[in-house]
Amino acid sequence: MSSSRRDVLDTSAAPSRPARRTAEFTPGLQLSGDHDLCPGCGEPIALRAILETLAELGLADAAIGVVGIGCYTALTSLIDVDLIQALHGRAPSVATGAKRMRPETLLFTLQGDGDMVNEGLQEVIHAAARGEKITCLLLNNGVFGETGGHMTATTVLGQRTKNTLEGRNADDHGHPIPIAELIARLGGTGYAARGSVHDVKSIATTRRYLRRAFEHQLRGEGFSFVEILTMCPTGWFVPTAEGPRYLEEVMGSVHVTGELKKPGR
Amino acid sequence: MEGSEAITEAALSAGCRFFAGYPMTPFTEVHEGFARRLPDVGGVCINAESELEAVGMAWGAAATGARAATGSTGQGLSLMQESLSEITRAELPLVVFNMARGQGDYFQATRGGGHGDYRHVVLAPIDAAEAAHLTQLAFHLADLWRHPVLIYGDYLLAHTSEAVEIVHRDFGPLPEKDWAVDGSLGGTGRSRNVNPIGMTKGSKGIDPAAFWDHLQQKTDRIEAAEARFETESCEDAELVVVAFGTLARFARYVVRELRAEDLPVGYFRPVSLWPYPKGALLEAARGCGGVACLEQNAGQMIDDVRLSLLGEAPVLPIGGISTDAAGFGVGPLLDAAVIRERVLGALREIRP
Numbered sequence: 001m002s003s004s005r006r007d008v009l010d011t012s013a014a015p016s017r018p019a020r021r022t023a024e025f026t027p028g029l030q031l032s033g034d035h036d037l038c039p040g041c042g043e044p045i046a047l048r049a050i051l052e053t054l055a056e057l058g059l060a061d062a063a064i065g066v067v068g069i070g071c072y073t074a075l076t077s078l079i080d081v082d083l084i085q086a087l088h089g090r091a092p093s094v095a096t097g098a099k100r101m102r103p104e105t106l107l108f109t110l111q112g113d114g115d116m117v118n119e120g121l122q123e124v125i126h127a128a129a130r131g132e133k134i135t136c137l138l139l140n141n142g143v144f145g146e147t148g149g150h151m152t153a154t155t156v157l158g159q160r161t162k163n164t165l166e167g168r169n170a171d172d173h174g175h176p177i178p179i180a181e182l183i184a185r186l187g188g189t190g191y192a193a194r195g196s197v198h199d200v201k202s203i204a205t206t207r208r209y210l211r212r213a214f215e216h217q218l219r220g221e222g223f224s225f226v227e228i229l230t231m232c233p234t235g236w237f238v239p240t241a242e243g244p245r246y247l248e249e250v251m252g253s254v255h256v257t258g259e260l261k262k263p264g265r
Numbered sequence: 266m267e268g269s270e271a272i273t274e275a276a277l278s279a280g281c282r283f284f285a286g287y288p289m290t291p292f293t294e295v296h297e298g299f300a301r302r303l304p305d306v307g308g309v310c311i312n313a314e315s316e317l318e319a320v321g322m323a324w325g326a327a328a329t330g331a332r333a334a335t336g337s338t339g340q341g342l343s344l345m346q347e348s349l350s351e352i353t354r355a356e357l358p359l360v361v362f363n364m365a366r367g368q369g370d371y372f373q374a375t376r377g378g379g380h381g382d383y384r385h386v387v388l389a390p391i392d393a394a395e396a397a398h399l400t401q402l403a404f405h406l407a408d409l410w411r412h413p414v415l416i417y418g419d420y421l422l423a424h425t426s427e428a429v430e431i432v433h434r435d436f437g438p439l440p441e442k443d444w445a446v447d448g449s450l451g452g453t454g455r456s457r458n459v460n461p462i463g464m465t466k467g468s469k470g471i472d473p474a475a476f477w478d479h480l481q482q483k484t485d486r487i488e489a490a491e492a493r494f495e496t497e498s499c500e501d502a503e504l505v506v507v508a509f510g511t512l513a514r515f516a517r518y519v520v521r522e523l524r525a526e527d528l529p530v531g532y533f534r535p536v537s538l539w540p541y542p543k544g545a546l547l548e549a550a551r552g553c554g555g556v557a558c559l560e561q562n563a564g565q566m567i568d569d570v571r572l573s574l575l576g577e578a579p580v581l582p583i584g585g586i587s588t589d590a591a592g593f594g595v596g597p598l599l600d601a602a603v604i605r606e607r608v609l610g611a612l613r614e615i616r617p
């Protein structure tokens with residue numbers, strides 16, 4: 001007996017497919033365990049995209065990560081990839097030395113905006129200019145998340161932080177640095193893109209950027225770079241649920257997503 | 266060959282395959298030597314954009330298990346201190362050269378010039394031949410202890426030409442570098458993390474107290490095992506002259522000269538500045554009437570001399586700041602006649 005009404009499930013026989021799709025949500029290169037990043041934080045989402053891309057490219061046993069200092073540093077105990085922990089700001093030089101001695105591996109850095117664009121700006125600029133065959137990944141949330149929400153070089157004008165209480169203003173605090181655009185202009189850079197993790201679509205796009213950046217390195221064609229905008233509701237002092245919208249509308253309007261440099265352009 | 270060339274050739278013979286640096290007098294020629302010679306042996310030399318990056322690059326290379334080095338002059342070493350502190354804690358074997366402008370970087374070298382609670386090995390060669398030997402030893406000790414080793418030289422050491430033969434030296438077996446990253450363990454659940462905080466995989470967080478305790482125990486073992494020194498005619502000496510590095514070469518010459526004139530002087534040279542050969546110095550000075558500390562700075566090693574003697578003998582500073590017009594540390598104190606007068610003055614002072 002079959003139902004004539006389309007919104008009533010046919011229960012006359014055992015279902016041929018599971019009613020609900022099941023999936024394993026832990027990426028293969030993530031060790032099980034807890035972390036204490038905040039609810040609504042964008043960094044674990046970005047990390048997952050990175051680990052899944054590495055696995056997809058078959059790089060699980062051929063990659064070395066060099067990690068800076070920020071909230072994401074706490075995630076290193078969960079990353080099942082060979083890692084070197086660098087100082088705040090210094091990952092690109094460490095990755096350079098490692099890559100030169102292990103040219104057959106994929107070398108990536110993981111840095112925050114405070115780490116890369118404040119403390120260690122010259123490191124990433126020179127690595128890019130040298131055309132170093134590494135991939136620098138920036139988790140940009142526009143604040144020092146780890147220290148509790150302070151202004152960085154990418155904080156957008158008007159944003160309130162613990163040391164720009166009335167909002168960042170250009171007169172007193174200068175302008176945000178468009179790091180991806182800067183890096184895209186350098187001769188040694190082969191691939192540069194800025195993605196985001198505020199919704200499913202942006203995450204999928206970011207994964208595509210990551211894949212292209214890694215493939216670029218694997219072809220031996222020089223420096224590649226992906227900036228990933230991530231939510232930091234805690235450091236922005238906005239409710240957790242507000243994070244994605246704030247990221248897309250406030251940060252995303254200044255740090256515009258897209259591919260900035262591709263091979264052959 | 267010049268001391269700088271002896272250093273680079275010795276480093277190559279010890280298997281050094283990576284160097285990153287930034288030019289500065291009187292270190293520059295060591296850097297040039299690596300740039301010239303490393304490509305011949307399949308190695309890499311990078312002209313880093315600053316000493317911050319130079320030490321970072323060497324850090325990354327060392328973390329892959331390669332024998333790696335960096336270096337500079339004291340000023341450049343100042344910039345590297347944050348990294349040297351963390352590299353020590355990350356237990357990475359790295360060789361660092363300081364061709365200093367005189368001996369004013371003694372504290373920087375021996376006290377752990379960066380933040381936190383650490384020491385690394387410091388070796389101070391007296392001439393080019395010893396610089397070659399100690400450079401080779403430095404790579405061995407770095408691997409043996411998984412610890413940075415600094416070679417302290419100066420303008421004269423780097424720029425004086427002497428007859429040196431570079432022979433390959435085998436200092437004995439070394440542990441496997443199973444900690445070094447090569448990417449191969451990703452996805453196995455046993456991937457590595459070369460880090461300075463004791464972070465382990467799969468667990469949440471770290472146990473700093475246990476980690477620092479482990480480091481301290483290792484540091485204690487290094488201190489007990491690796492003190493090195495040279496001594497001459499201290500047995501019946503009334504005055505023991507203590508000096509290190511280039512200046513010790515002058516001191517040794519003067520002591521030999523005075524001994525030939527039957528004056529009761531002895532000579533003691535710490536070859537390792539950390540660990541300082543405290544026990545050996547105390548032994549050498551036993552029964553003497555005084556210890557003269559000759560160093561080319563305002564008085565830094567004298568602290569270690571006093572700590573070694575613990576009041577057993579009076580300590581007389583006979584060195585001092587001494588430099589040339591360019592500030593490279595080639596001063597009037599580097600003169601046997603000047604040192605002879607100061608040693609004789611100290612001898613008169615301690616004799617009743």
Ligand SMILES: Cc1ncc(C[n+]2csc(CCOP(=O)(O)OP(=O)(O)O)c2C)c(N)n1
Pocket residue numbers: 043069070071072088111112113114115116139141143144145146147152
């Ligand atoms: C030399 C140095 N200065 C300052 C710090 C303190 N510090 C740790 S993390 C951090 C900011 C991290 O911000 P970011 O890189 O943006 O990473 P996030 O926490 O936002 O992920 C700072 C300033 C440090 N560890 N080292």
Ligand code: SF4
Pocket residue numbers: 036037038039040041042043071141145146231232233234235
């Ligand atoms: S402070 Fe911000 S970046 Fe850090 S864990 Fe919390 S939300 Fe994430």
Ligand SMILES: [Mg+2]
Pocket residue numbers: 070112113114139140141142143144145152
């Ligand atoms: Mg940040």
